[in-house]
Amino acid sequence: MALNKRQERIIAMMNDANEWITGKELSKLLNVSDRTIRSDMDAINRYYDENLIESNLRYGYHLNTEVFRTLDIELAEPIPQTPHERCVYIIQELLFEKNELNITSLQDKVFVSEYSIDNDIKRIKKMIEPYPQLKLVRSKNFIHLEGAEESKRKLYKDLLAEETQGNFLNLNNLAALYKDFDLLLIKDILEQTLDKHNYHVREMAFPMLMIHVGIAIERIIRRNYIQTDRKNEELKQSQEYKIAEEFFHSVAKKIRIEIVDDEVALLALLLMGKKGTNYTKDLVSMSHSMSSDEIVEGMLEIIHNDFDIDFCQDSDLKIGLKMHMQSLMERQMKHVEVSNVYLQEIKRKYPLVFEMGVRVARYLEEQLGEEINENEIGFLSLHLGSAFERANLSGKYRVVMIYPHDQALSNMCVRKVETRFGERMGIVECLNFFEEKAILRIKPDLILTTLPLKHDLDITTIQISLFVNLEDESRIFQALNLLDKKRFQKEFQEGIKGMIDPKFFYTDLEAASSEDVINFMCDNLYEAGYTPKDFKESVLKRESMSPTSFTYSFAVPHSFDVLSKKSNISVAVLKKPIPWGAFDVKLVILLAINEEDRYMLKMFFDWLSNAVSDANRFATLLESKDYNDFINRIVE
Structure with a gap:
């Protein structure tokens, strides 16, 4: 006799929770008696002819994960269990899946009463108060979300930020998912191996690297090996391959795993990052009209269009997705399906991140003509969630x-x-x-x-x-x-030191007019190949519109619209003050900035606005004897 819907939900809920749950807690969640729960547990174990659900008089019930992994159980969607989780679930459904929701159907999906849904609707109305253009409307037995698309996207991004909030790639949380080995011990071994070889991995890239390592070791333990055609003699001679090989040998001494050459090669390629593409062919372009680079750009465009989240500048994400595309194509070609220990964790705790993975997977199915299963969606979600967390934490x-x-x-x-x-x-x-x-x-x-x-x-x-x-x-x-x-x-010290070159720093410069100074400084930059020919003309044109001189005897001439080839801040301390607009000027700071370094302009003017408010501090700049003296005074 097949399991009923409630019994299937119990398995899903216990898999989501991954901890002991009392019968009383389950009975409240499912709105049935304790006795019914006991009957359901017996029915589940009889159906699978295994002790899938363990029981304990003190702690309640627990899913036996070892048994669960051996059974081919197709789980229902994770059930939102707290009021906040239900609210996010409802909002997500209204934003992406349906224009309106039937409240009766919603009760059946999340296993709560109409009273609970009514309270959830009140909470959602409270949650969207900061978005005046959005309105949750109830009409008889249906609810829908009204408002501008821009406000809906803003709501989604804010909920996504709240969902991740620095915990998406928390290694302590991720380590708890592995029952057969200690991921934190593995992390220590990897760090020791990297230190021994004086090999640096960027801090923000390290959690994703550990996710790949954890999955690899899980595969090896379960003998679910992946074969790769991307290992070759050239790769084996690389430093990254030697590091990966030594790492797996060190791990094998602790947890007795086999050394699998394919896993060593895959880790070496991951360590290489972008450089790894030099060792392998593009498996995407070999069988499709698009390259992996084009596929990745398309994925990022989908995220931008659908969610208004711009990952175009995230090189770590681009490299990670490209490497993942290679592995995905390899698995598809060999008809290999891999399990994803993180799948249920992502679906349960990070449904909005998973939604991004689903959108990208749909795009891949269209482009590759291949079905992308949930495990693969989970892997894509890991990349995207990690990128969002990086973007959300950058600057904080x-x-x-x-x-x-x-x-x-x-x-x-x-x-x-x-x-x-x-x-x-x-x-x-x-x-x-x-x-x-x-x-x-x-x-x-x-x-x-x-x-x-x-x-x-x-x-x-x-x-x-x-x-x-x-x-x-x-x-x-x-x-x-x-x-x-x-x-x-x-930031200012590092930036300003890189911009002010000693060869374009002048002391005791003699000049009769502002035009003399600009000619001298611009000509030197042009002859050194820093600026295009029309740069000086643009600087003079800007001065003719309005002199760039200020009180406290300094001027900041700059180009009107012509960018330099190489960024530079050229400095001249004049021997004698000269008339420059409404002021006499002794210090000239010529800005020649290219497109990439435009952020330095804001930083420079922030410094300038602070400096001119302190007459004594600024006066010391005019006393600079040489380049080093000037730099020391400017960064004080």
């Missing part, structure tokens, strides 16, 4: 929270901090105690602790209360402002 300060084990109070503390300061910082990890090794691995900009803490690391540390009062907020605010100042100073 990385913060570690240290608090005791009182989970309820601690969660409240974290939420208050994120609500108040989420736009400026991201909590990348929460710890119950301070451990120097862990902190050095995370490399945070700031530590927030609810416990008294002293350490020798050069990391700003603020003690706050679990209740985050106004005094705590003030301390955090001041710490972030100080970090802003340090960040600006560091």
Whole structure:
């Protein structure tokens, strides 16, 4: 006799939860009696003739994952279990799947009463209050979302940011998914191997690398090997191959796995990143009219068009997707299907990320003429979710929270901090105690602790209360402002030093007019190949419109519309002040900036606006004796 719908839901729910659940909790979720739950558990185990559901008088029920993996069970969609999860689910359905939802059908899907759905509708209305153009409308037994497309996309992106919020690639969370080995131990082995070879992997790329490593080891343990045609003698001579080989040998000593040449080759190619494409043919273009580069660009365009999320500048994502396309084509050609230990985790906890994966998979099916299964969608979602998290955290300060084990109070503390300061910082990890090794691995900009803490690391540390009062907020605010100042100073120092070349720095320059100075400085840049021929003409044209001189005896001439070939800030300290517009000028700063470095202009003018508000500080620049003296004074 087949399982009924409720029993299928029980298996799905227990797989989602991945922990012990009491019969009382299940009975409330499914709106049935404890006795019915006991009967369902017996029926499930009899149906599969296996002890799929384990029971314990104290803890309740638990899904036996070992047995689950051996059974061919097709799970229903993950069930949103908390009110917030249901609200996000409903919004997602209204945004992407259906124009309107039938409330009765919705109750059956999420296993809650009409009363619960009514409360969810109230919560959603509250959630969309910051979007005045959006309105949740109920008409009899249906609900739909009204409003501008732009507002709907903004709502989606904000929910997506809340969904990931620094936890999407949290290695501690990911490690819990592996039952047969310790992913954090594997991470330590990889880091030690990389250090031994003095090989650097970018911090933001490391979590995705560990995801691939975890999947590879899981495959090896289960003897679900993948064969690749991309290994060759040239690849085997590379440093990356030697690192990958040594890494797997070190892992084998700890958890007794086989050394699989194909997995070594795949890890070596991953370490290589973009360089890895030099070792292999483009498997996409070999069987299709498009190249893998064109396919990846199409994927990013779909994301941009459908979700208004621009990943076009994310080189890590482009490389990752291109490498994934190669592996995908290899699997499709060999008719190999791989399991994805992360699939249910993504579908359950990150449905909006998974939605992006689904859209990209549809595009791939159209272009490749191949069916993309859920496991593959899960892999694509990992790449996209990681890219979104990188984009969402870029520019934010990385913060570690240290608090005791009182989970309820601690969660409240974290939420208050994120609500108040989420736009400026991201909590990348929460710890119950301070451990120097862990902190050095995370490399945070700031530590927030609810416990008294002293350490020798050069990391700003603020003690706050679990209740985050106004005094705590003030301390955090001041710490972030100080970090802003340090960040600006560091970026400005690095940028300005690279832009001001000693050979275009002049002291005691003699000139009779502003035109003399501009001619001299522009001619030198042109002769050195820094600027095009019409650059000087554009600078003079800009001056004729309105002189670029300011009080405190300086001028900042720049091109009207002609970009330089190579960015440079040319500086002249004049021997004697000369008339320049309404002021006498002694310091001339000529800006010659190309397209790539336009961001430096804003940084320079930010510095300038601060400098001119301090007459004494600016006056010291006019006393600069040489290039080094000027640089030291400008970055003070």
